[in-house]
Amino acid sequence: MSPDLLLCLLAGLLVGCGVHLLLARSVVRALLGFLLLGNGINLLFVVAAGPRGRPPIVGLGEESQPMADPLPQAMSLTAIVITLAMTGFVLALAHRSWQLSRSDVVEDDPEDARIGLRAIENDMSESDFHGGVDADPRHVDPDEAPPGTVPEEDDGSDPDPDAAPVGSAPGEGAEPGVPGSDDAEAGLDADRPDHVDPDPSTPEPPARRPGQEGAL
């Protein structure tokens, strides 16, 4: 088999650009990178199909000439369809990310960043080699009764598993001022310094209907 040099070069170019874009932090750029990468690989399948030939349909064209190999084409078609579906999903994800944070930049994991920061600051306060919270059992939050005071109705005395309502479980009494989910969501947004405005199109969290609780 003698591969087509031009196709090989083009595939290499597309894959190279694709990899470069895929490394970007912007979701849309990375998506374009994935698309280029996918197209480069599809060209690779065309290269893999070997020399051109007559259509791979029996009884069509000159019987003496060799047929083109249809299998790589079937494979690249499958890959194209899969790429299309994945692109749709990533676009939806990028849109949602923009809806929530007005940016399509992939952000660092906060917990990762927190632990990294503690390592830089040499903060040993949560480690086993520091007295920390382990040492002082009286270190109790005044706002909150210790979890031991939760009424013991766990492990099976709840008659209806689905009816354990969010925000009104008996153990909830420990925190008197638990806000509704509206407040909680606003709190999450306010936590983000670069936050502009909650998307008006985001629907309000509806009041929980009783029938919804157990609908998983």
Next chain:
Amino acid sequence: MSGEMLHTVLTALVPLPVLLPLVGAGIALVVRTRTRLQRAVSVTTMSLVLVIAITLLWGADTQGRLLVTVGGWLPPQGITLVVDRLAALMVLVAVTVTFAVLLYAIGQGRGAMDRESGGNAPVPIFHPTLLVLLSGVSTTFISGDLFHLYVGFEMLLAASFVLLTLGATIDRVRAGISYVFVSLASSSVFLMALAMIYAATGTVNMAQLSVRLAELEPATALVLQVLLLTGFAVKAAVFPMSGWLPDAYPTAPAPVTAVFAGLLTKVGVYAILRTQTLLFPASPLPDLLLWASLLTMLVGILGAVAQDDIKRLLSFTLVSHIGYMLFGVALASPAGLSASIYYVAHHITIQTTLFLVAGLIERRGGSTSMSRLGGMAAMSPGLAVLFLVPALNLGGIPPFSGFLGKVGLLQAGAEQPTPLVVALLVGSVLTSLLTLYAISRVWSRVFWRPPSVAPMTEDNRLERRYERRFALAPGVVAPTAALVLVGVALTVAAGPLLAVTDRAAAELLRPDGYVALVFGGGEVP
């Protein structure tokens, strides 16, 4: 029943672990508004697949490999499905943990699943998506065609994208984006490997590849092997391609994390196991794999030790223990492969159980942060037991299955005492001890210490608001307990199970039997 009839029946069962979940997913999607009906459909499907998987394992063990040529298209053009002992065992374990997770999710109720997004999440899609995930996982296990394997991967990836971003809250979207791109990149590498394999050999049928790759120039075959390994290693979270996992998994709802932790990385391990033994038996690249295995173990577990969040800690132990499975594959000896297969079965079960227990801790204690939890042993002794058994199992305490798997691997390693293997033996013992340390940290902080609570400061005020405590309903405890028992059963039934994995390893090391089956014993085209 005559032998031939039995064989026909067993062969007819082969495609069902793929087909049934897909059909079930379709029906569950149609009846998504009718909760009880949807649950009935999912549970029925899972039960059927579970029975079929048990039958297939029995069949593959007693009758030999089972072959189906899909649609009657003969190999090498047509797709072949091959169920051997390894594939059947993997399907069985996968169905078992997915079933437990499904029951857990049903017991948890819908409210808990989407409380972060205020009830807006399209949670009725959970059941169909989980079924599609199972179907994709089964596809990769029973496929005898490399391109079909790729399609199986994409099926399970698409389902996992949906599950990971369920509810599309800000954290899940962030975690989802990086997970999606890492997965897409690894799939692209796999696809590139497929195109090059086709260019080099003119086939993607694994049996035919087994013959043709051996005839290639060694350098060409090496490129193809490394490409395939890279693609699979990202999915299996092998160091240095493991960084995505601890960021992606912990944000998802507990049942989703559990099924991901159990299954998705092991699908990558399975693909490595299959391609290394079937396609590249002559050049197993032992040194490369041994180094990857050693670094995966050590880096993973050192990451786990530094964590504060239980789910993140478990994610790091998950990465670390992938190293053990890779160790067995790298040894490429009957004992190593057998121990590796046993370890995969053990690890899928235990890791899923631990993530489900972490979900219970979150429900009961309102958080998964070790610095905020405390006194859980007094508050909920049953939960403490549910945690302790799989945790000791993971840490490799005798007599649990983690211990048996590790001893098997150490014995297999001791048969080939090269310096690198000896380093790995030391490394795996060290990893085991560090796992025990990480797990005992969770135990002493979350369960044993007095219920001290960190003060409410301005920093954690917002987080503390989210902490909600629930009573543990029997619907979530029972599936978790059942899975803990399955983990214990791996120990109790270790004798027969290790006999099966021994035979599976022997089968893997005879790829000519596989080739002969696919081509009916005739000439390989």
